[in-house]
Amino acid sequence: MSRTQRFRKESRLRKRRQFLFIQDRGLKVHSDLLLALALDNRTGKTRLGLTVSSKVGGAVVRNRVRRHLREWFRKEQAQWPTGLDVVVIAKVPAATATSVALGAAMVKLGHELKKRRAAVPSKAESQRG
RNA sequence: GGAGCAGCCCGGGCGAACGCCGGUCACCGCAAGACGGGGUGGCGGGAGGAAAGUCCGAGCUCCAGAGGGCAGGGUGCUGGUUAACGACCAGUCGACGUGAGUCGCAGGACAGUGCAACAGAAAGCAAACCGCCGAAGUCAGAGCGUUUUCUCUCUGACUGGUAAGGGUGAAAGGGUGCGGUAAGAGCGCACCGCGACCGGUGUGAAUCGGUUGGCAUGGCAAACCCCACCUGGAGCAAGAGCCAAUAGGGGAGCGUUGUUUCUUUGCCGAAACAACACGGGCGGCCCGCCCGAUGCUCUCGGGUUGCUCGCUGAUGAGGCCCCAAGGCAACUUGGGCCCUAGAUGAAUGUUCGCUGCUGUUUCUGUCGAGGCAACUCGGCGGGAGCUGACAGAACUCGGCUUACAGGGCUGCUCCGGCG
């Protein structure tokens, strides 16, 4: 049970190259608060990377947004399709959003990703092309 | 009771579950390039007073450093504290406040250069626009005396005297009063201000008293500058290791002349010295010094963008501020106790229970007042809901500055009331 609610280093994106690669090739999905870019990593596991730039706010605001998003992903990642590398970028209105609103935005992104799962480019194809 | 000043402190508390980061111990176990990496469990740890701004100062690291000079930068009342400082403490002076107190980039304008629009006569050296004066001089006219010259009186013009008053300006060469004078003026006097000298006190900045000058030397140094003191450059993305490696590609430069020596039949060649020039180094510049042919220098490109250490410490300019001593104090010395985050797309979160305080909304009990009543207002109490600032470590310290809901403690000042 505890296995499904963890969020450790292995399920995060940790290198600048990974972020740039996904932002360059990935499928874009928008919500009013967030922007997601997804890429098939062909491992069957979902990995998440968060980007909250200084445009969103100061360090306190950015930490709060990032922690709310991480917390939602830790508990509710079963609502998302598996096998994707996803970069979630916070938009400026996310600064004043509640954790409930941020969770709803993540759910919406999950629905959208499921609907367009087949259209998500895979890492190998992208590298080839 | 009201208004205020200064200093210090807090920045909700307890518990549970699920997570995250790193530490340590035990077990499992991957890789075999490396000082590489993983899983499970136990134990204990995990943001601030400003962690912020990056404005100063240091530790630490690398680069540079024969020496000298210049430039540049910083500080700027005095004495002290400190590892150091532009910080802090104590004082002096000035400004503000009834006061407790607060604030002050607070040296030098007889070293020099400069600046001041407009207005104004004049803006730094004295000068005189309107005025004021008729003492002195010249000329003209009138009058009296007189033969005339001349003298006297009056009027006007010019030369002249003056800076009290007017006016301009941010600023016009001490201020007020009295005397004085043709009118005036430190021209004289009194008081105040200013300067110089002497003496007392103080380590000193200064201050007090006396004598004296007779006002000269206006303002701006956050204008250049002068004086005194301080000052190499860069920054943990510093820097070191794993690391093998002097990997390796293109281009440019490494000169000329003379003398001597060696070799030689001689040329050639090599070395040394000197002169002139060139390039490079001395991380601002100059002098000066050093270097320049199987290696070195400069320049343009290319590859890598990983991991470990630095890195958080039983040792430190450490913390607590619990004692003692010295000091007005900052602080110092000795003793006691404690060891307190360490990430790197970057950890400190989410949910729940109980509870303290503040503000607010609502329900309700009781008491009092008003009202015929419905009800309204106020005091005391209970329940429920909402609310609670500024802000997130990034090598580490000492300061400063800026932001901040609300609350607490101590000392002091002024005003009012009562005794």
Next chain:
RNA sequence: GGCCCCGUAGCUCAGCUGGAUAGAGCAGUGGUUUCCUAAACCACAGGUCACAAGUUCGAUUCUUGUCGGGGUCA
């Protein structure tokens, strides 16, 4: 995280160092010209010189502090 630079009209910039008129080009508005438009010409409007405090008689300029924007690092 460290270091450095810049904020002037709607836009791009002068003027700042060395203090006293806030300017240029484009854009805007009105007019002239044309059958109409463009171009050209003339005129006009538009500024808290990022903000605050200080020095000064006087600050876009000098000093200090805030706020915003940008660049760079092996």
